[in-house]
Amino acid sequence: MSRLNGTDHADRAYDIVLFGATGFVGALTAEYLAAHAPEGLRWAIAGRSPEKLERLRERLADIPGTATAPSAPGVLHADVSDPASLRELAHHARVVATTVGPYITYGEELVAACADAGTDYVDLTGEPEFVDLMYVRHDARARETGARLVHACGFDSVPHDLGAYFTVRQLPEGVPLRVDGYVRTHAMFSGGTFASALTQFSRGRHILAAARDRRRHEPRLVGRRASTPASAPRFAKEVGAWALPLPTIDPQVVQRSARALERYGPDFRYRHYAAVERLPIAVGGVAAAGAVFAAAQLPPARRWLSDRFKPGDGPSAALRAKSSFSVRFVGEGGGRRVFTEVAGGDPGYDETAKMLAEAALSLAFDELPETAGQVTTAVAMGDALTERLRGAGITFRVAATL
DSSP states (O other): OOTTOOOOOTTTEEEEETTTTTTTHHHHHHHHHHHHTTTTOOOEEEEOHHHHHHHHHHTTSSTTTTTTTTTOEEEEEEEEHHHHHHHHHHHEEEEEEEOOOOHHHHTTTHHHHHHHTEEEEEEEOOOHHHHHHHHHHHHHHHHHHHHHEEEETTBBBBHHHHHHHHHHHOOOSSSSSSEEEEEESOOOHHHHHHHHHHHHHTTTHHHHHHHHHHHHHOOOSSSSSEOOOOOEEEETTTTTTEEEEOOHHHHHHHHHHHHHGGGGOOOOEEEEEEESSSHHHHHHHHHHHHHHOOOOOOOOHHHHHHSSSSSTTOOHHHHHHHHEEEEEEEEEEEEEEEEEEEEOOOTTHHHHHHHHHHHHHHHHOOOOOOOEEOOHHHHHHHHHHHHHHHHTEEEEEEEOOO
């Protein structure tokens, strides 16, 4: 594996350490790793409860293929309230994957530990404030040590980031490009996602301040342009649905990939929508989002909402099996128009666990471009992670080219 600091840390005890392994998505990620561990994988599960970790380890042993030593995980104790334990965890691993959120509350010490130790890091955050703060505070140190800090490695934002990247690769090079993404989901959202959304809704001023601070630290893009302009709701004939702008982290991630990679052309624009087929549902969705936003401004209402959907809880396997997502992209440039799609199963749990696990495996084992610091999935792992996810059952396809 190529690393900017000249080492792949092969002397460390574990290739991958999964932190937060006993939570709902953490356990799904552990199960995925156990079932799909490549031969010789050295990995460990980590968290604050030794008892829960041992019970999980015993449960993983019942998954076919995990009873043998190469794929059986080790157990490490680590706690977000104990920075020393996080530093020790980072020094044990080549790659750390964490499911412990909300990240703005619990995430920074582990990012700092990985940046300092030169350890690759992946998480599931969809919190723009956290990502911006981590860039300002830890990108420079990660570049010094060679650590790759890759946020948003679940449904936020892998299908959208890699889907836009996949779409761009179907279009001509060296010309202005326009890509629109339309998201459809048929699934329950996760308690962790809801908790993160509530936190973001209540921290508007902090989010704006973090974004401004990041812009002061980021190098200016010279000779090229990458934008994610605001847009109004509209009926999108190209997908036959009402398009509602999605105020998620995904467009920001796509824009950062476009800023870093010249393949996105001299002038790249991305817009991000929820695709809703019926107007009454679209109107109801906007109203519901507005009501949650308003409630999040009031501490009592925010606490009440938090109690309804707790992080760490999730639906049954039978319900998850009925869930799905698709993201359709429309790309244009150089006189060509292309329609692509990224699609899979349950987005909030099963596929998110798969994406996180495969991102960690990609950083640990794939031949990747030389990068360091805070980078996106497209920049750090692009083609390699796309092919991994295809092999794991997530669809990347070209639907039509005009």
